[in-house]
Amino acid sequence: MATSLERLRALLTVTQQLSDSSPEVASANAQRSYNLAGLAPVPFDANDSEVARLAAEVADKLSAWAPAGLQLQSQANSSAPTGPELAVALVQALAAVGVVDVLLVKLLNQLAGDLNSTGSSTLYRIFTSCCRVLLGHGAAMLQLAQHTLRSTQQPSQLATDLVLNLTSTVLTGCASLLTHVFLPSRECNTARQAQAALAIASRPAEVLGLWRYVLLGLLGGWTLTPHAWEQSSRIVIIKLLNWVLGGPVVPAAGAFQRYLAEAAGLFTFAMEDLLPLVAREHRRQVLKVVRSEESDTTHDVFCITSELLRQPALLVASMAAIPDPGVAPPAAAAIPPLLRSYLAGEPPGKGLKQLQEAISAAACHSYTEMVRTIGGGEGDAVPDVCWECTALSCAALQAVLQREVWSRAGAGAKQPAENGARAGLVETMEQVGGWLRRLAMHLQRSWHDAVARPDAAVAATAVEAVVRLCGRLWQGAGQARAALGDTAVHSLGNMAADVVHTAPQAVVAALCARPEQLRSGMHSLADMTASLAKLMLLDSLRQQGGFQDRQLPRATQQLEDCAGALLDAVGQDDPGEATAT
Secondary structure, X not given: OOOHHHHHHHHHHHHXXXXXXXXXXXXXXXXXXXXXXXXXXXXXXXXXXXHHHHHHHHHHXXXXXXXXXXXXXXXHOOOOOOHHHHHHHHHHHHHHHHHHHHHHHHHOOOEOOOOOHHHHHHHHHHHHHHHHHHHHHHHHHHHHHHHHHHHOOOOOHHHHXXXXXXXXXXXXXXXXXXXHHHOOOOOOOOHXXXXXHHHHHOOHHHHHXXXXXXXXXXXXXXXXXXXXXXXXXXXXXXXXXXXXXXXXXXXOOOOHHHHHHHHHHHHHHHHHHHHHHHHHHHHHHHHHHHOOOOOHHHHHHHHHHHHXXXXXXXXHHHHHOOOOOOOHHHHHHHHHHHHHHHHOOOOOOOOHHHHHHHHHXXXXXXXXXXXXXXXXXXXXXXXXXXXXHHXXXXXXXHHHHHHHHHHHXXXXXXXXXXXXXXXXXXXXXXXXXXXXXXXXXXXXXXXXXXXXXXXXXXXXXXXXXXXXXXXXXXXXXXXXXXXXXXXXXXXXHHHHHHHHHHHHHHHHHHHOOOHHHHHHOHHHHHHHHHHHHXXXXXXXXXXXXXXXXXXXXXXXXXXXXXXXXXXXXXXXXXXXXHHHO
């Protein structure tokens, strides 16, 4: 394995040729940088005098680099370079940012021992040069290239690929820098030197402006050239987006508290731009899943975009978006094919992560769709897509619990709490329970208008799915609580029971509004009534499982209303059969 000295000598060779404008030299230099970025990390002893000397020389060469395209533009005081000149400048930038990646990821993530004054000074010089590349000439070159690409009617495929690759590489470099600044580990605590370098290099507004510009450029590239997204570092990108949207994992120290506050405020301006781009890419991935075109890459991108759409900042943007960003229907459409794939998967558990994400997304976006269309008002019908998401998410969650908890308990297999799946199951149950809580609150306030007449049949199917999930939780409470904990099981069961407490009469009210409506929804009503009757027989198990008490007379009245409506429906279809019934 190469040592840090050998790695630094290779980097020095690259940095010495960064300013060579020969296309052949620039291309070969970028390839060397790319090859170094693909190597495994090596221990880096910043306290060693020879390592410090070489690192300082690499940092100085990196800081002195200036892209040929920017130099030409400055000298000529004219428009941006195009054609071969632009291509060479982009290749030079790729090589420089590649050196940054090697320094931040392949070397500084493997520090050897505590730092002395020499080591601390070495790290500061490296971080300073990396900041200057990412936030200085690298950012300027990227923005110049993206502007040139947008202003060209028919850009070449080479120019498009180079711009997208540089966008992805700069984004990866930013994420790596942020890792050192805000997410230090015990093995690699470089926060002090990285924060000092970043504070000197630029202002928070400039950093956030670059992040926003890079993110939008990359997100735009998803829709233009899908293969560029598949070749980029998906893990780093999702970490960066999650960091920016969700906040750092560890609190920042000292003066960077203010930095973070300004960063969070600045980045909110990008939400309106990010939301439709992420939603559009997510719909593309869902379409691949529905068409059974999925692969490991499709599943990765599906989960990444779905997780992004559930980030709080994007959820808030979704609630206020006009027109509708259309995130709820794809969430519902993804569940059936993913459920089939999961149930047929070998080995068992294959596809569980994707299915759990789809269930969580359906529940989450039902909540946001309700808020977006109804808010906190009364007298409005629940959107039809919310009923569809409820039916699919509850049915799929019951299937997952059956396979991962109840079937395993019967077979004596390891429980999710033992095999690492517990956290994912609990989170999915919390998402579904949160949506059921919101639905129950709306039903309690205005059950008579909660179901629109055209949606009565799908609403009945949704309520039946909730009833079946509720009953199965009562039946298997012991195994579920042992595997997943009392809180998760009781919360979901109680929220489901709250929906059952009011929803059936809302469905009956919508079905009975018109005779033809009642006839067309007869089968859905029959299924819901049968499931409700079975649930009432399980009341003793509810008490044994420790679930909250519910008013049995109210449930009895619900069942009577459903049975009466069902008899009316049968009578309209066949009066003789209704009399016999």
